[in-house]
Amino acid sequence: MKKTILTTLAAVAISLTSFNASAQKLVSSTTHFKFFSSTPAENIEANNFKTVGTLETTTGEIVFSVPMQSFEFEKALMQEHFNSKKFLDTKTNPKAKLTGKITDISKVNFAKDGSYPVEVAGELTINGVTNPVKEKATIVVNNGKVALSSKLNVTLADYKIAFKAGKPSTNIAKTVEVSVEANY
Amino acid sequence: MTTKKKIFKIVLIVIGVGILIGGGIGFYMFNKPARDVQNTKTDFSYNASEIVNEYLTDAKKANDKYLDENGESKVLEITGLVSEISTDFNSQKVILLKADGDKAGVSCTFTAETNANAENIKIGDQVTIKGVIRSGATYDEDLEMYENVIIEKSDIVAAK
Numbered sequence: 001m002k003k004t005i006l007t008t009l010a011a012v013a014i015s016l017t018s019f020n021a022s023a024q025k026l027v028s029s030t031t032h033f034k035f036f037s038s039t040p041a042e043n044i045e046a047n048n049f050k051t052v053g054t055l056e057t058t059t060g061e062i063v064f065s066v067p068m069q070s071f072e073f074e075k076a077l078m079q080e081h082f083n084s085k086k087f088l089d090t091k092t093n094p095k096a097k098l099t100g101k102i103t104d105i106s107k108v109n110f111a112k113d114g115s116y117p118v119e120v121a122g123e124l125t126i127n128g129v130t131n132p133v134k135e136k137a138t139i140v141v142n143n144g145k146v147a148l149s150s151k152l153n154v155t156l157a158d159y160k161i162a163f164k165a166g167k168p169s170t171n172i173a174k175t176v177e178v179s180v181e182a183n184y
Numbered sequence: 185m186t187t188k189k190k191i192f193k194i195v196l197i198v199i200g201v202g203i204l205i206g207g208g209i210g211f212y213m214f215n216k217p218a219r220d221v222q223n224t225k226t227d228f229s230y231n232a233s234e235i236v237n238e239y240l241t242d243a244k245k246a247n248d249k250y251l252d253e254n255g256e257s258k259v260l261e262i263t264g265l266v267s268e269i270s271t272d273f274n275s276q277k278v279i280l281l282k283a284d285g286d287k288a289g290v291s292c293t294f295t296a297e298t299n300a301n302a303e304n305i306k307i308g309d310q311v312t313i314k315g316v317i318r319s320g321a322t323y324d325e326d327l328e329m330y331e332n333v334i335i336e337k338s339d340i341v342a343a344k
């Protein structure tokens with residue numbers, strides 16, 4: 001009887017260990033999301049250092065949860081416009097989210113230092129609107145540490161973000177660049 | 185000088201002054217500096233657990249209470265135990281206030297100006313941190329983890 005219990009316990013312990021080994025989910029809270037808009041009138045930049053992300057090294061699944069009010073602009077007025085109901089309505093939708101999959105994750109050897117170009121396909125939700133995204137990214141493995149970087153081109157109209165008239169409508173690009181850096 | 189000319193002159197002066205004031209206000213608005221959070225009155229004071237639980241109970245209600253439409257959200261003073269200390273990509277100190285057994289905590293990011301005040305803080309210290317709330321605590325199904333309350337523009341108010 002005792003033996004059976006012990007065997008069962010050992011079996012459970014082994015299966016738990018192997019489960020942990022196969023599910024490698026890395027978490028990153030050291031991140032930098034940069035929003036960059038360029039028009040002949042002016043360049044506008046905003047930075048966000050409070051995004052949290054995960055990377056599943058076996059399946060290639062990636063997630064980023066972006067707190068929108070953490071985007072800091074050089075000019076306070078721009079930041080107010082960005083947060084306002086007319087633009088990103090960050091009170092109603094405080095977070096943007098990227099969920100996706102690195103489709104060629106098998107190319108990355110997490111045990112070997114190197115820089116691995118990969119493809120990400122998934123969905124981006126901003127302002128409560130979800131659209132498919134497909135972009136290139138780079139995974140860097142250095143001394144066991146994993147980092148990811150990418151650039152997303154976001155067309156504002158796709159996310160129902162548009163100023164109808166006035167200065168912001170001419171000074172903000174139709175498509176903005178969002179660059180992503182994450183240390184896991 | 186005729187009356188007509190006098191009136192014309194007054195009108196010109198009024199218009200001129202109007203343009204100057206209007207332009208001045210416009211210029212000020214355009215270049216308005218960011219809100220100085222540390223010199224803004226504190227709206228609410230809590231323990232880390234209190235604000236975390238308020239968010240985990242009803243995030244929508246909490247967002248209504250704390251977040252501002254223009255991003256000038258509530259200024260909070262949070263007291264709690266320091267459970268993690270790190271540095272972000274912008275060289276800003278990040279202190280996580282989280283009680284043992286709580287599902288989430290309050291992640292407080294300092295600034296270039298206030299980093300030095302966080303220098304002597306150690307894990308396990310009880311501190312009070314003032315800053316502006318950016319988003320609340322929640323369980324995220326995609327991340328499969330709890331996210332912390334986020335406070336930025338932080339500074340230490342009290343430490344022991």
